[in-house]
Amino acid sequence: DQQVKQNSPSLSVQEGRISILNCDYTNSMFDYFLWYKKYPAEGPTFLISISSIKDKNEDGRFTVFLNKSAKHLSLHIVPSQPGDSAVYFCAAHHFTGGGNKLTFGTGTQLKVEL
């Protein structure tokens, strides 16, 4: 049961334009959402996060939007740069009997073209 879904496996954007990466979730117990960026053969790098009580968080070129009623979040990157080319994972946090856990989506490969 995939509780966090990234339905677009890949996205191609021109340099300077906006990149929009989407993420949908099903578990209403998720209380915090994070975006990570990952290059091949490297560990994920934390980018930006948002609490479930907010609908927007901005950090430089990165903005995350949360639509709680739709159980949908998105990451906007503007302007996109070639160095942004990577796999982006969204992750959702919740407390379980086993402690705090992050559930990851399947990732979206972003390619920023010159």
Added chain:
Amino acid sequence: GAVVSQHPSWVICKSGTSVKIECRSLDFQATTMFWYRQFPKQSLMLMATSNEGSKATYEQGVEKDKFLINHASLTLSTLTVTSAHPEDSSFYICSARTSGKMVTQYFGPGTRLLVL
């Protein structure tokens, strides 16, 4: 952001041998560390959660006798793949977070394991 290191970055071993992977938090105390596994073009799958000084909590389907986790200090956790087989070949990534209300996990660079 916080720095997490892993060693080794890659390892090739023969079937039947055991492999130990170290995960260290370099600039913060990690009360909780996580071990993930990633198959090609797939998401990160949580294998186990370990809290310093206590036994690890394994996810369903993960053999605790196969994947031994030791979180002996606030800056070090180890994952030992015992009697490794080719199907254990994968990319293993650790992450760490501090205590309290912190949710963000910081990830190590990963270890590529190839079992021949």
